[in-house]
Amino acid sequence: MSQSIAAHPDRLLPTDPGTRRIARALLERVQDLPILSPHGHVDAAVLEQDTPFPDPAALLVSPDHYVTRLIHASGVPLGRLRASSDAAPGSRSVWREFCAAWPLFEGTASGYWLRHQFETVFGLHHELSAETADATYDAINAKLQEPGFRPRQLFKDFNIEVLATTDDPLDDLASHRAIAQDPTFHGRVLPTFRPDQYLDIAHPRWQANVERLIGAAGDGGTGYAAYLTALENRRRYFLEHGAVSADHGVRTPATLKLDAAEAARLFDRARSGQATAQDRDDFEAHMMYQMARMSVEDGLVMTIHPGSYRNHHEPTFNAYGADTGHDIPFAVNYTEAIRPVLQDFGTAKDFHLVLFTLDETVFSRELAPLAGFYPSVYLGAPWWFLDAPDAMLRFRAAVTETAGFSRSSGFIDDTRAFCSIPARHDTSRRIEAAFLARLVAEHRVSEERAHEIIVDVVDSSPRRVFKL
Known part of the structure; x- marks a missing residue:
């Protein structure tokens, strides 16, 4: 049997033999360094309670919008991919849908990650297909x-x-x-202050x-004064519990200084229900x-994580809710939008501002x-649709000639x-x-x-940028 590509x-x-030799040595330098994940969405309760993982479909298919969106695009209704709702089909049925759709993932980042998981985490060496669906389900389920x-x-x-993790302010x-x-837990699990639903006056709650x-x-x-005080107090509470960052999933990166x-x-006006669309943007x-x-x-x-048109397909949102695969990127403008903050705080001591984008045209342009100028600004790693091998290479090529390596955040997996x-x-380590x-x-x-740089990019940068 041929070696698994995973x-x-x-x-x-790289495919060039000489360049590949250099890359192998660089990868070996960082391959065994510990993982630093300063932004993600794993539930801390899962680690606290050491909760067993659910079945293969509920773990790997239904909650992963990278996976379900592409299968849905091929014509499979999302209802046939929901393993965790009361009205859902059985998990084995969902897994069969996934395995039948496996050829769709060739060349995608999702396909690459899943192959790696199957090989290294689950010890699964068989290629997925409609014919192997039940056997692979049973193999993974036994592992679980x-x-x-x-x-x-x-x-x-x-x-x-x-x-x-990513956590509600309250x-x-x-x-x-x-x-x-x-004392038996080795490692650090840090909360992250995420106040989006308390800042966006258009949010239904x-x-x-x-x-x-x-x-x-x-x-x-x-x-308003008490509102600001409450946000400050809750930030302090998060700091007392180990938080190092506050994350903002905003529609645009716009900032505005009002008296x-x-x-x-x-x-x-917002509390009385009288706010306009412009009020929403300004606030x-x-x-x-x-x-x-x-x-x-x-x-x-x-x-700051801007530039996603959330819940683009209203019927899907009404049926299945948010984070179900129909958030679509749009173009953003950073240069003007972030200027009010940088005018006042761009050179402030110890202020770290990490800017992410789903619009890769702003990598080199903005x-x-x-x-490359503001001491406070760091380049957020390629995120969401861009945390894929070729996109990560484009990111490095776009930003390095202007900002070098030292101004980037280190890798962010941003995963549930x-x-x-x-x-x-x-x-990420292989791409670097x-x-x-x-x-x-x-x-x-x-x-x-290069050996010094790759250690800095993989290990020192996230420690430095996120004050770890």
Whole structure:
């Protein structure tokens, strides 16, 4: 039987033999370094409680919008891919749909990650197909029943040192506290302050969220001033529980500095249900300015993830809710949008602002020049649709000539799929080795220096940027 492509030692490395030799040595330098994951969406309770993983479909298919969206595009209704809802088909049926659709994933990042998981995590060496669906389901399901195949053991086996979650500002962080106090848990699980539903006045639960926020943390005050106080207090609570960053999944990267009176008027109009679309944009942009101000004061790293048209297909949203595969990127403008923040805080001591994008046209045009001047600005790693091998190579090629290597965040896996974390970080390390090997082969960087750079990119950069 031929070697699995997921096990090939030279996967993603350059095809030229000389350049590949350089890349192999670079990869070996970082291959066994611990995983640092400063932004992701794994539930801390899964690690605290060491919850067994569900069946193969509920673990690997139904919750993964990378997977379900492409199968849906081939004509399969999403209802046939839902293994976890009351009205869902059986998990084995969902797995059969997935296996029948497996050829669709050739050449995709999802296909690459899944192959890596099947090979290295589940020990599955058979190619998926409609004919092997039941056999592969049974093989993975048997693995999931093993006592050693639990989240805590995998956390150790994956060599994860730091894993950040994404958390509601009013979360009590009990799971994080329990993990931090558990002497048997090796590694760090850090909360991340994610206030989107408290800043976006168009969110359907914004008014209720604000009432709860002010009531819980507003120090007995009312109105806009108490709202700011409550956000500051909850940020402080997160810091006390190990948080290093505040993340913002905004529609655009717009920022706006308003005086307190105008901001209070917008806030009051929103609470009374009288806000216009322009009010929504202005208030969210102003609150992004306020989040930057707070980060300067309390030290939380500020990360911005803009440019996704959420829930693009309304019938799908109505039927299945958010995060079901129909969030679509759109173009963004960073240079003007982020300027109000950078005017006041771009050179502020210890302020770290990590800028992500789904619009790769801004890599070289806007983000690299911004990171190449402002001490506060760092380049967020390729994210979501762009955390794929060729897109990651395009990112490096686009930004390095202007911003070098030192201004990037290090890899961000941004995943809910716990078992995919090693595959994603391995992919990134191979891409960094491939890119650096080309520079060495072209005599643009010495091989000795390339070995220093790849360690910095993989390990030192995330520690430095996210204050780990």
